[in-house]
Amino acid sequence: MSQMMLELLLRSLWETVLMTAASGLISLVFGLPLGLALVATDRGGIAEQLWLNRILGGIVNAFRSVPFIILLVALIPLTRLIVGTSIGTWAAIVPLAIAATPYYARIAEVSLREVDRGLVEAVRAMGGGRWAIIREVLVPEALPGIVAGFTVTLVTLVGASAMAGAIGAGGLGDLAIRYGYQRFETAVMVAVVIVLIVLVSGIQWAGDRLVARLDRRA
Amino acid sequence: MNQHFSSTDLTLSPGFAAPSGDVVRIVDLKRRFGRTPAVDGVSLTVRKGEILGIIGRSGAGKSTLIRCLNGLERPDAGQIFVEGREITGLGERELQPLRRRIGMIFQHFNLLSAKTVEDNVALPLKIEGRPKAERLARAAELLDLVGLADKAKAYPASLSGGQKQRVGIARALAARPALLLSDEATSALDPETTRSILSLLKDINRKLGLTILLITHEMEVVRTIADRVAVLDAGRIIEEGAVWSVFADPQSEVTRSLLGGIRPQLPGEIAGRLARSGGEAILRVDIAGEAARLPLLQDLSAAIPGRYRLVHGGIDHIQGEPVGTLFLGVGIAAGRLAEAVEFLNARGARAEVLGHVTDDA
Numbered sequence: 001m002s003q004m005m006l007e008l009l010l011r012s013l014w015e016t017v018l019m020t021a022a023s024g025l026i027s028l029v030f031g032l033p034l035g036l037a038l039v040a041t042d043r044g045g046i047a048e049q050l051w052l053n054r055i056l057g058g059i060v061n062a063f064r065s066v067p068f069i070i071l072l073v074a075l076i077p078l079t080r081l082i083v084g085t086s087i088g089t090w091a092a093i094v095p096l097a098i099a100a101t102p103y104y105a106r107i108a109e110v111s112l113r114e115v116d117r118g119l120v121e122a123v124r125a126m127g128g129g130r131w132a133i134i135r136e137v138l139v140p141e142a143l144p145g146i147v148a149g150f151t152v153t154l155v156t157l158v159g160a161s162a163m164a165g166a167i168g169a170g171g172l173g174d175l176a177i178r179y180g181y182q183r184f185e186t187a188v189m190v191a192v193v194i195v196l197i198v199l200v201s202g203i204q205w206a207g208d209r210l211v212a213r214l215d216r217r218a
Numbered sequence: 219m220n221q222h223f224s225s226t227d228l229t230l231s232p233g234f235a236a237p238s239g240d241v242v243r244i245v246d247l248k249r250r251f252g253r254t255p256a257v258d259g260v261s262l263t264v265r266k267g268e269i270l271g272i273i274g275r276s277g278a279g280k281s282t283l284i285r286c287l288n289g290l291e292r293p294d295a296g297q298i299f300v301e302g303r304e305i306t307g308l309g310e311r312e313l314q315p316l317r318r319r320i321g322m323i324f325q326h327f328n329l330l331s332a333k334t335v336e337d338n339v340a341l342p343l344k345i346e347g348r349p350k351a352e353r354l355a356r357a358a359e360l361l362d363l364v365g366l367a368d369k370a371k372a373y374p375a376s377l378s379g380g381q382k383q384r385v386g387i388a389r390a391l392a393a394r395p396a397l398l399l400s401d402e403a404t405s406a407l408d409p410e411t412t413r414s415i416l417s418l419l420k421d422i423n424r425k426l427g428l429t430i431l432l433i434t435h436e437m438e439v440v441r442t443i444a445d446r447v448a449v450l451d452a453g454r455i456i457e458e459g460a461v462w463s464v465f466a467d468p469q470s471e472v473t474r475s476l477l478g479g480i481r482p483q484l485p486g487e488i489a490g491r492l493a494r495s496g497g498e499a500i501l502r503v504d505i506a507g508e509a510a511r512l513p514l515l516q517d518l519s520a521a522i523p524g525r526y527r528l529v530h531g532g533i534d535h536i537q538g539e540p541v542g543t544l545f546l547g548v549g550i551a552a553g554r555l556a557e558a559v560e561f562l563n564a565r566g567a568r569a570e571v572l573g574h575v576t577d578d579a
Contacts, residue, residue, distance in 0.1 A: 122328035125288055126342040126393065127317040129310075136341060140332035216373040217331045 005188060008175060013195055015089045015170040019161040023096035024154045027104040031153075032146065034060070034101065035108030036134060046120065046130050060102040069163050071095050076167075092169030096160060104153045111145025112138050144215040151207025155200050172196055239266050240299075241397050241429045242287060247296035249282050256282040257293070258453030264397070269423050269430040271444030271461070273437060273476055279453040280433040284399050287431070288320045289313040301396055318346060321390030325402035327382040329374040335385050336361065336370040342393040360388035364418060380411035387418065391428075398422075400432035404439055416442045437480050441465065441536055449473045462539035466506030467568075482531045482543045484572065492573030499555050500529065500572045501546040501562075509566030510540035517565070522558050524550030547575075 040046050041053040072095045076086045079094040119137050128136065162173020172192050180189025242264035249257040256279045264270050274280050285291035286298060289305060298305050305316055329338050339360055340353035361367045364384040374382055383403060390398055404412040420443045423430055434440060440447045440461055447464050449457040451472045457464060468474045492500065510533055519526050526548055533542030548558060555571060562569035
């Protein structure tokens with residue numbers, strides 16, 4: 001592989017890491033509260049509001065139903081509004097984050113739902129309000145699952161970012177398609193796949209380590 | 219330690235001051251789930267400093283009743299006064315300061331797995347907004363009280379069941395409550411651990427003067443630590459009184475069946491051979507209080523000579539009162555049996571002829 005190819009590979013890796021990290025972070029910031037809201041407003045939740053629960057659930061489902069490649073194009077006006085342009089790495093972060101947020105919200109919701117109701121009751125019995133329940137019970141007790149779910153989301157984002165090449169965002173997937181597939185440069189394809197395997201494995205390993213450190217349940 | 223439980227920080231509205239001595243007063247409380255009443259008109263008073271046991275089979279409404287006391291469950295009708303203040307009808311926000319006056323321990327401990335033991339114990343104070351130094355000092359003090367000072371930095375998952383419940387007790391005491399609610403706190407523990415937890419609770423009750431309301435389905439728990447007992451069945455209190463007197467003279471079938479496990483029963487192999495007549499009469503004699511202090515058997519054999527044999531039974535001491543059941547094998551003339559029963563009953567015992575057996579070796 002030529003020097004140029006190596007540089008291209010490194011740049012693509014950086015673009016993938018940037019897209020994954022930025023959209024992952026945004027999905028964490030918005031997805032976790034959304035997941036909390038889904039649990040809290042549901043029947044028997046700490047802030048039961050069934051109509052709100054249905055609306056939130058409907059929005060989440062709607063976004064999760066749209067294929068990412070469609071979302072990517074459909075969101076172009078919004079992307080232009082936020083980033084100022086509809087092409088490039090930063091422009092891809094908007095649809096990636098918007099797709100990942102409801103995805104992560106559902107994963108976080110599952111972990112939060114698994115928190116023993118007895119613990120919520122114990123904190124209520126000691127005079128704790130909703131905030132105390134969220135801060136002292138729901139989030140800390142669900143944290144291993146929340147982190148594990150975030151790991152899954154990041155890995156999914158690595159995959160989804162390959163499609164962002166369609167709007168000129170670059171990244172490893174784009175490199176594989178343009179050089180490896182369209183120009184039949186097998187070496188590039190193999191190199192990209194190896195880098196992706198290492199990247200995904202690294203994310204998974206780091207996530208698993210963190211979960212093991214956080215999990216005090218056994 | 220006693221000054222921690224002073225009543226300086228409790229807010230009694232002057233109009234509702236309870237007769238001093240009552241921590242909780244429940245008036246005609248009702249709660250139904252769908253069409254099934256869980257609590258069906260319960261009136262009950264918990265006196266300051268006592269341990270009141272509420273016993274019942276599962277589904278009797280015990281949990282619903284105890285959860286009404288700190289507002290975890292909303293009653294449909296009736297009133298609850300805690301330290302003289304009516305809590306029925308209060309909103310969630312108004313209930314929060316009140317719940318800090320009421321500690322609660324649970325069957326499954328409900329400790330937070332992500333927090334250390336000391337952080338679990340300090341949590342009620344954190345929720346109250348106390349400074350960290352004060353929280354940790356109080357946690358250390360309480361862990362010392364429950365004998366777990368060395369586990370402060372451990373996580374609950376590394377503790378045994380008994381240790382977890384000790385942490386639960388320490389946590390329930392952190393905010394210096396006026397009342398401790400115990401929701402089947404020993405039901406998940408083995409008998410030996412149960413005894414140690416119960417003696418800890420009794421100890422705390424004595425040392426701190428803490429009022430305890432416990433619910434359980436085990437008579438043994440009531441027998442070990444309660445001063446008074448109320449028997450709950452189908453959402454109603456069917457019997458209530460000092461533990462020793464309820465044990466000595468249970469009025470209802472439910473109470474008798476709950477007592478069945480810990481009171482002496484006629485051994486099955488004798489019960490199976492009971493007949494209408496035979497060589498030896500089998501008498502069941504229940505004695506309690508004064509009657510149990512008399513030389514009853516000696517007096518009986520002096521008055522009505524015959525062959526008296528102790529088949530089975532024993533005398534227990536509950537709250538310092540002797541309470542017992544004896545099964546006697548009696549070999550006297552058939553005509554004098556009624557006389558013997560009368561003799562015993564006249565001295566405060568309750569005797570009844572269960573039947574006759576022959577050839578009991």
